[in-house]
Amino acid sequence: MTSPPNAGALACAIERYLSGDAEAPRRAGFPHAPAALLLTARFGRSVPALRTASAFGEDVRIVGIYRGLALAFDAYAHEVKRNRREAEQTLAVQIAAAFDAVAGWLRESDLIADFSNEFSDEGEFVAQNLRLLAGVLALCAWEVGHEPARAYVRALMPDLLGLRDGHRYVRAAIGLAEDVDHLHWRPGQGALGRLDIALVRGGRLLDEASRGAPQPETAWNAAAREMAAEDKAAAAVVETGPSLLVLASVSHLPGLAKPGEGKPGGSTGSTPRSEWAPVAGRRLRLVRVPDLAAARATLVAEFPDDVAIVDAILGPLSGRAYVALPPTLLLGPPGTGKSRFSRRLGEVLGLAVTVYGCAGVSDSSFIGTSRQWSTGRACVPLQAIRRADAASVLVVLDELSRAGTRRDNGLLTDGILAMTERETARAYHDPFLECAVDLSGVSYIATANTRAGLDPALLSRFRVLEMGPRTLASLPALTRGIFADIRAERGLDDAWLPGPDPEEEAVLAAHWRGGSVRSLRQLVEGLVAARDALATRM
Incomplete structure (x- = not known):
C-alpha cells in the first residue's frame, strides 16, 4: 500500500517546469533544488524508516528513494564546505542513480503516462508516486548531464501536448526538439539552466515564425545583468568612498601573476603571488558607518539586556567616515551570548565577520607563518580581508582567556598585541608575504569568561565591557x-x-x-x- 502525494508534492511535478509555471534551475544555481523541494513537501525532515514504511501507508521502494535523497542532501551539506566540486559530483551521481532506479521500475511495470492525478486504488497511487519521482529526478539529472534523463523528459512531451491545456508545453517541446550545441551538457559545466534555455528558444522560434514580439529576457539573464550592475556600482563606491591600499605589490613573490589579476575569494593558483594578486595594488573599500540609530534599534531589539554595551560600542562611530571599532573585550559568564552578540554587531554594521576560536591555541600562527614552512599562510586578518574584498572586517577572538600559555611556538596574545596597536597595524610585516600590509581597517572584539590568566598588557590595550547574565x-x-x-x-x-x-x-x-x-x-x-x-x- 502507499498513500497519494499531497498537494505540496504535486506542486513540484515536472509538468510545472515544462510549462514554465515553475522556475527552472538557473545558471550557477543549485540544479537539484526541485528534488529537495519535493523531498521537503512529501515528508519534511522525517522520512519513515523502511521497516515502518507500511505502517505509514507507504511503498517500501518509494520510501527507500526518499530516504536515500535525504541522506544524500545531508551528506552534501556536510561535505560542500570542504570540497565543493567533489560534493557536487557525488550528489549528481546519487541523483542520477535514483532516477535510473525509478525509471527502471516504471519500465518493468509498463506504466503509462497519466497526468490527471485522479486515482483511487493502491496500484494507481504507487504509479502516481513513481511518475512524480521520476519526473523531478529526471529534471535534476538532466541539468547535470545525464542523457537518459533528457530522453525521459523529451518522451513526456507527446502526452503533455495531448492534454486539454497542451498549448502550455509547446515552447518546451520546440526547444527540446532543437538539438543545438548549447542545449547539451559538457564535462566541467555546472547547472546552466538548460530547461530554461529550451523554453526561451522555443518561444523565440514561435515568435520568429509568427513575426511576433521578441521573447522577454530570461530570469537568469536579468539576474546576471543585475549582478554586473552591482559589481560596477561597488567599483564606483571604492573610487568615490573611503578606501585603503592594503597590499601594494606582489612583484617580489615568485610567480607570473600581475597585481589585481583574478577575483578575490575565487579559486587561486598554487603560488603565493597568484593567491594574493587579486588584492595587490588595489584600494579596497572601507565600510561606511551605517545609520547608527537604525543599527542601535536592531541590536537593542535582539539584545535588550545589553543596551549600555550597544551604546558604548556605537558611540565612538558617530561622525566617522568608516567603521573602525577600538579593540574591545566582552567579559561575562559562560552562556551569555558574547560570541553571538559580536557576530551580530559586525553584521549590523556591514562588516564581514571572522570568528577565531582561541581556546587551546598554543602557537602564534594567527599572525601568519613563514613561507619556509610547507604549511605557511598569511595572517588571519589579511585572509579575512581577501575573502571579503574589503579593508574593513571584524575579527572575533572567541574565548581569549582559554588560549594556551606555552611559548614553545610563540604566544597568541603577543601577536594580538602587535595587531591591535593602530600604528603597528598600518605597516604590519606579514611573514608569509614578506612585506608590509596595512591592517588598520580591521576591528577586533575578544570574548572571555574572566580576566584571570589574561596578559595585563592585553587588558590595557582592550576596552573591557562586562555582559551580565540574561534576564x-x-x-x-x-x-x-x-x-x-x-x-x-x-x-x-x-x-x-x-x-x-x-x-x-x-x-x-x-x-x-x-x-x-x-x-x-x-x-x-x-x-x-x-x-x-x-x-x-x-
Missing part, C-alpha cells in the same frame, strides 16, 4: 534569534520553521529562569524536536 525580559528576543539561527543552519524558510506560538512561549518561560543562552538554545531545540515528532504524517 527573563530578554526571553522573546533571544528566542527569536535562536529560531533564526536554527533556520539558517537548516536552510529553512520562516514558513517551514515559524517562531514559537503563545503556548510554546509559556513552556519556555516556565523552564528557563534566565542566565545562560546556551540552556535556552537546548530548550528551543527540544521544542523543535517535539514539533517534528508530533507533526501530522500524510
Whole structure:
C-alpha cells in the first residue's frame, strides 16, 4: 500500500517546469533544488524508516528513494564546505542513480503516462508516486548531464501536448526538439539552466515564425545583468568612498601573476603571488558607518539586556567616515551570548565577520607563518580581508582567556598585541608575504569568561565591557534569534520553521529562569524536536 502525494508534492511535478509555471534551475544555481523541494513537501525532515514504511501507508521502494535523497542532501551539506566540486559530483551521481532506479521500475511495470492525478486504488497511487519521482529526478539529472534523463523528459512531451491545456508545453517541446550545441551538457559545466534555455528558444522560434514580439529576457539573464550592475556600482563606491591600499605589490613573490589579476575569494593558483594578486595594488573599500540609530534599534531589539554595551560600542562611530571599532573585550559568564552578540554587531554594521576560536591555541600562527614552512599562510586578518574584498572586517577572538600559555611556538596574545596597536597595524610585516600590509581597517572584539590568566598588557590595550547574565525580559528576543539561527543552519524558510506560538512561549518561560543562552538554545531545540515528532504524517 502507499498513500497519494499531497498537494505540496504535486506542486513540484515536472509538468510545472515544462510549462514554465515553475522556475527552472538557473545558471550557477543549485540544479537539484526541485528534488529537495519535493523531498521537503512529501515528508519534511522525517522520512519513515523502511521497516515502518507500511505502517505509514507507504511503498517500501518509494520510501527507500526518499530516504536515500535525504541522506544524500545531508551528506552534501556536510561535505560542500570542504570540497565543493567533489560534493557536487557525488550528489549528481546519487541523483542520477535514483532516477535510473525509478525509471527502471516504471519500465518493468509498463506504466503509462497519466497526468490527471485522479486515482483511487493502491496500484494507481504507487504509479502516481513513481511518475512524480521520476519526473523531478529526471529534471535534476538532466541539468547535470545525464542523457537518459533528457530522453525521459523529451518522451513526456507527446502526452503533455495531448492534454486539454497542451498549448502550455509547446515552447518546451520546440526547444527540446532543437538539438543545438548549447542545449547539451559538457564535462566541467555546472547547472546552466538548460530547461530554461529550451523554453526561451522555443518561444523565440514561435515568435520568429509568427513575426511576433521578441521573447522577454530570461530570469537568469536579468539576474546576471543585475549582478554586473552591482559589481560596477561597488567599483564606483571604492573610487568615490573611503578606501585603503592594503597590499601594494606582489612583484617580489615568485610567480607570473600581475597585481589585481583574478577575483578575490575565487579559486587561486598554487603560488603565493597568484593567491594574493587579486588584492595587490588595489584600494579596497572601507565600510561606511551605517545609520547608527537604525543599527542601535536592531541590536537593542535582539539584545535588550545589553543596551549600555550597544551604546558604548556605537558611540565612538558617530561622525566617522568608516567603521573602525577600538579593540574591545566582552567579559561575562559562560552562556551569555558574547560570541553571538559580536557576530551580530559586525553584521549590523556591514562588516564581514571572522570568528577565531582561541581556546587551546598554543602557537602564534594567527599572525601568519613563514613561507619556509610547507604549511605557511598569511595572517588571519589579511585572509579575512581577501575573502571579503574589503579593508574593513571584524575579527572575533572567541574565548581569549582559554588560549594556551606555552611559548614553545610563540604566544597568541603577543601577536594580538602587535595587531591591535593602530600604528603597528598600518605597516604590519606579514611573514608569509614578506612585506608590509596595512591592517588598520580591521576591528577586533575578544570574548572571555574572566580576566584571570589574561596578559595585563592585553587588558590595557582592550576596552573591557562586562555582559551580565540574561534576564527573563530578554526571553522573546533571544528566542527569536535562536529560531533564526536554527533556520539558517537548516536552510529553512520562516514558513517551514515559524517562531514559537503563545503556548510554546509559556513552556519556555516556565523552564528557563534566565542566565545562560546556551540552556535556552537546548530548550528551543527540544521544542523543535517535539514539533517534528508530533507533526501530522500524510
